Amino acid sequence: MNTVQKSLRDSAVARWSALLIVSITMFCGYFFTDVMSPLKPLLEKDLGWTSGDYGWFTSAYGWFNVFFGMLFIGGIILDKFGARIAGLLASGLMVVGASIKYWAVASEFPEGAMLLGHSKQVAFAALGFAIFGTGVEIMGITVSKILVRWFKGYEMALAMGLQVAVARIGTMLAMAAPLRIVDHFGTISSPLAFCLVLLIIGFLSYFIYIVMDKKLEASIEVEKDEASDEGFSFKDLGAIFANRGFWYIALLCVLFYSSVFPFLKYATDFFINKFAMTPEDAGDLPGLLPLGTLFLTPIFGGIYDKLGKGATMMIIGSVLLVFIHGLFAMEGLTSVPVAITLVVLLGVALSLVPSAMWPSVAKIIPEKQLGTAFSMIFWVQNWGLMGVPLLIGYVLEKYCISSEPGADVVTYNYNLPMTIFMCFGILAVVFAVLLKNADRKKGYGLELPNDKH
Template sequence: MTETIKRKLSESPAARWTAMLIVSFTMMCGYFITDIMAPLEDLLIKGAPGWTDIEYGWFTGAYGWFNVFLFMLLLGGIILDKMGVRFTGLMACGLMVGGALLKAYAISPLFPAGGELWGFKTQVWVAGLGFATFGMGAEICGITVSKVIVKWFTGHELALALGLQVAMARIGTAAALSASLPIARAMGGICYPVLFGALALCIGLLAYVAYCVMDRRLDASIAAAQDEPEEGFKLADLRQIVTSKGFWLIALLCLMFYSGVFPFLKFATKIMIYKYNVPPAIAGNIPAILPFGTILLTPLFGSIYDRIGKGATLMVIGSVMLVAVHVLFALPILNVWWFALAVMLVLGVAFSLVPSAMWPSVPKIIPQKQLGSAYALIFYVQNIGMMCVPMLIGWVNERFAKYTLADGTIGYDYTPTMSIFALFGVVAVVLALLLKAEDRCKGYGLEEANIRK
């Protein structure tokens, strides 16, 4: 496909930004459900469900069960490259809605009390099954939305568009962290925030149906502009992905960096309560600052990458900041709310730098017809962390962080927990430096601007 045709197929700026906003709204609804339970951890443990720290960690890790053990995310990437973004996106949205409803049922009063299976409450297993189904749909939707944006923005403001998509997803995360507990208390049950999220997902599904109309029109313009059809995706193309050193460095960097952020958010509200003495009613507002900060910064850094370049450098800087943040959280100093708030703001900058450069860098290494499978493999590797790290942290909190005070109340020393997160950041720094070196050797163009003159 020639450069002239690519520009022609991008259509008008209004069309491509409209497409970006529609699919990003769907992802925003998904992220609301992803983090909706984090502020409810203390209620789940102290309240009627009576979960343990290990059970909460197990449930949180359930997000990646199907994606990791059944390879559903990799299958989703192949389906995406073979069937296209319309079929795959609608399928993913349906899985998200079904999983959210099952999760809401499991933690509702309708679920039968009692029962135990393999050492955990039956309720934990059913809630985990719902979360795993949702996670399968959410991750497949994530790679689909990424491919949609690359499809519309290649040669244009790709990093900015991906950054804005990430920013809208962070609005969903921030809304979950700040609104989940107030909704649960106002409605009188922990299932109601999840039901509210399921309703939002239904709206997101309808939005994606609207996008499908635009995508059909885009495909028609592509067919009209091409002299001959572009060669489609073949399973043999996977070899080009798995033999690329640059691809694996980005995949492992994604694993380490996100393992230091997303699982941390699942436990952050409780950390604010026990380490920084923040009242439970407002403790979720401090972690919520993290995604709110990225709403402005991720598009800003994406725009810098589009116009100036330096993508590999941005990833190095963001990874170094991640290490600094978790070291500060691990130190037994300044256990006051304003210090936690300041450190969370720094984490917000790091959380903006790396994604704004990482996701637009993948199309510079992998051809577009293979992007669905490439993003799927990266998300698969990331899901290993999303599944295993919460389980590890829940176990560490139960065995090493929890202690009993003289008055019989429970306290937590989160130094071991935060040290683990800091270690993930150290490995991310090493991987980012190796990626920068690999870019110099292979000439991927990670340090070059995305907008073509």
């Protein structure tokens, strides 16, 4: 009779309910993030965008996070005021940014009207995407800290893996659904309207989590946890900057994601150009990637919880990237079955690394600094999410056009962009190995299990 429930998080039902609620918000965010990816050929054909316009628009996702330090501000708000305020602010920004982006794509602007060197439509769509990107990235660090708060000492890697898996369903639908929605409603903006409705639902669902978090705060002994969490301090920045393991995992993060998510932005166009697929099939194929992660990420997270080997998993996933993009870059490789196989393997890589990487941050960084640390990692990551799509769009337009000048449809040779993605993978392997060596010397515990119960 001496067993006492310490806090609400000791209830499995409460933990997993909290996970489900915040996962809904991230699912909606991931859906909107990639909903324009399958529409690139239509944007060029019907709205007159170029690959340069598309790359610039896609890079807008990271503008405010990188240049105005919004992720740092979000991390400070998270550590100072908690996940309730930070999450509500972030999900609200997602809705505002998505609304502006939808309005821009749905509206007609005077021909030749320019802003920031691009058409007004592209510029306003980019502005909306930049505001949305600020919200979804702050939401990402908020959810990461929420899961540490509820699952530390329990199934933390499994929980993070499941959250990523649910979010990846959004990515999968973003690959497969937009062209079908356009066919049904007849307008390029209709997938954005559909996503905007989902984002509003995600925003409203977060209020349910707020109620749960208040109950957690009021539960037994949580006051002690809060007392040990001193909130943001500029001293924390110095401690994080001095942590070599932090830099290895931050650089691994930006390099790994730079070879995956920017690839997804161009994947539909890539498969149309290199493998001669129909637009619908080319949109469905990258949808296999998040479908695979739906099952594999929780499995790999569970393995990390029970058996450890987190650093080893990150090395294996990074090596897979090099192999996959190396084959995609090969001249003459146009076999659709091979393309399908490589996308499936890319899903394995995208499951291995995040399922080990995000729980490992909580082993390298003290809990009271986690919000700041996550915001800094996401800030580094946003340099890649901003710069790489811009780079790929420039490379495509400058060096990779394979159609004749004046052709009705512009076609591209994607071998050079795939080589660039492969190089990011090689660098990711380097930093994954350095991280494992640092773990051996510093004893972070990356190769040890997470679940202590």
